[in-house]
Amino acid sequence: MTVALSALARQASAAMPFRPSRLPPSQVPPDGLSRPDARVRVTLHALLDRCAVLGPDLPNGYTNHLPMALHALAGLGADADRLETFAQRYLARQGLAWADAVDAAEAPPPARVLPGWQRLRGLADAHGTLREAMAQGLALHGTGPWVRGVLPALWPGLGAAALHGPIRVAHALQAGHAGELASALAFWASRWRPLPKVAAADPLPLADWAAALQAAAGQLRLEAPPISRRLAEAGCSPLYRDLLARAPQALPLGEALARLVPLAVQGYAMTGDFTLLHLVTGLRAVRVLLPWLPPQADAGVLWRMVVAGWLAAPLHRATPQPLPEPDSLPACRPGRPCVRPPAPRTTTM
Template identity: 30%
Template sequence: MTIDTLDEAYRRLHRTGPEFEGWLSNHGPMAVEALVHHGHDAGVHRWLDSYLDRLDELPRGVNPIDDWRAALGDPKRTGDWLAYFARTVAETPWRTVLATWWPRLLPGIAASATHGVIRVGHAVRALRDHTTPDRVTELGQALAYWAARWQPVPGAGAAAGTSGVADASDRLPRVPCQDGGIRDRLTQLSDVPGWPTALAGLRPPTGPDDAPRLLAEVVHRASLDFLRFGHANPVMLVHTVTAPTAVLRTLPELAPELWLPSLDAAWSATAAVTAAYAPAGGATPPPITVDSAEEAFDRASRNGDEHVVKLADAVVDVYAGTGDRSALAAAVYAAQLI
C-alpha cells in the first residue's frame, strides 16, 4: 500500500462536506480507501478529480456541542459535530475515541442509509494499516457524520430466536410502500406485521467470541441475496453488505463486551435495508463467471462507481473467508447494474 496516496486523497477530501446536493453521501473517503487497500493507487487521484466536482464545501460549526445526546441525529448540527470531533481526535488517541463513541452511536446505525458506520469502518481499517494525522482526521469526520445523521432501526434489539442467518433473512417482511427515501421507508417498519418477530428471530451466538463468525455469515448471506434482489435497487441494496462489513472490520478494535450489540445492530441494518428495498420475490441473475478476487475488484475499479467499488471491497473479504465465488459475482453483477 502506498501510504502517501491515501493520505493525499484524504487531504483533498477533508475540505468537502459529508453530504452534497442536500442529502447524498460523500463516498469519496470510503472509495479511495478501498482502492488503495487493493493496490489501485495509480487511479485514485484521477478518480478524485472527477468526483470532487460534485461535492459541497465542509460545513462550518456555529454552536459548540455541549449536550451530545440532544444533538444526536440533528443534521443541522453537522458543522458543529465536525468541529467537535476534530478537536476530540486531536486531543485523544483514536482508539480511545472509538471506544467511547462506538456504543453511543451504534443504536443509530441506520444513519444516512448506514453510511455513517460504513465510513467509520473504512477509517478504522486505514488506521489499523498505518496511523497518520490524515487518517485520524478521517475517523473524526466519519464519527461526526454518523452522529449528525444518527437514526435507529425501528424494533431493533438483541437476537433471541432459533433461526440461522439464511432462514432469518428469508423470513424478513417488506415495507408496504417501497417508494421514497430511506427515512420514509424505515418509518413504515414500526407498523409492518411480524417485523419485530422477524428481526429478533436470528439465533444468537453462543457468546461474544462467536459473534464475529455469525456476523461474517450475515455479510456472506447478504452478498448472495444481492444476486437475487440487486436488480430492484442496486445502489441501496449494496448497503446490506457494506454496513455489516464495516462493523465486522471494526470488531477487533472493540472490547469483547461490545461484540454482541455490534452484531445485533449490524443485523438490524441489513434486515432493515432489505425490508425497505428488496422485492418479495427474488430473480435469477444472468450467469456470471469470475475467477479470482483480483478480477472482481479490477472489474469494479474499471466501472468506477463508488458503490460498485465498495461492494467489491466487501465481497473480496467474503471470498477470503469462504472461498465462495458467488460472493465475488455480486460485485460483477453490481457493475452491470450500476
C-alpha cells in the same frame, strides 16, 4: 426462491468461513494499504485533507461517497494519478469543486462540546459542531481511546444514513487519517437513528429463521427512494417485529456477524439489489469495527439492521439470478484483477 436461498446460505456458511479479527486495534492492518506505494498514501491523505471541507451530503441529497471511494480505489491498487483524476471527475459529475467548500480553518470555532456531544446525535444540522468535537477528542485522547469510547454510543444507530455512517468510519480507520475519521464519526453521529428493539419470543433455529427472512422478501413493497427512509418504514412494520422476535438474538456479536454475512452476500448476488449491497458493505464495515467495539456490544443491533435492510429492499421488483458453481469462482489475488467465471450451469429458480 426461498428454498434456493436457504440452501445457498447454508452452503455459504460452510464454504466461506468467517472469523472476526481478534487483534487489538493497533495491530489491525488496513485492508489493501498495509504496504502502499508512498506516493499513493501521500496523495490519498492530501485528497482526504481536502474532503474535510466538503459537506457529508451532495447537492442532490445523497451521501458524499468521495472519501470512501478514494480509500477503496487505493486499496484496489490505483496509483496517485488515478486517485486525483477520480476525485476531479467525481466533483465535476456532482456539480462541485474544491473551491465550492468553505475552508474549515476560516470558520469560527464552536463552543467546547466534548462532554455533551451525545445530545447532538441524530441532528443533521449539528454535523459541523460534532466534527469539531470529534477532532478535539482525537487530538486530546488519541485514536484508540477516543474511538473505543465513542463507538458504544454510536453503535445503536448502526443504520445511520443507510449504513454510510459506519462504512465511512471503517474506511477512515483503515486509511489512518485523523481528519477523515473526525468527519466520519461526526457523520455517523449526525445521522444517528436507532431501529426499534423487539424482545425475543420463541427464537427459531438459524436455518428456519433465515428461510422466514427470505420468504419475507418484497412483502412490504416499499418504494420511497432514500434507503434510510425505507429502513425507518420497515422498522415500524408488524413483519419486522415478528421476524426480530423469532431471531436468535442471543448469539454473540462476532458469531451473529458470521451467520448474517452469507445471507446478505447471497441475497445481493442473486438479486443485484442496491439496498442489499448496502447490507453487504455495512456488514463488512462492522467486521472492521469489531476490534474497536467492547466485547459486550449488543448483537441485537445487528439483527435489527439486517431485518430492516432486507425488508426495505424492493425485492418485489428483483429478478433472482442463478449463482455460479463454487469451482467456477475466479481466483483473485492482490494486483491481479479477477477474471469473470464461465456462465453457471444451473437451472433457473
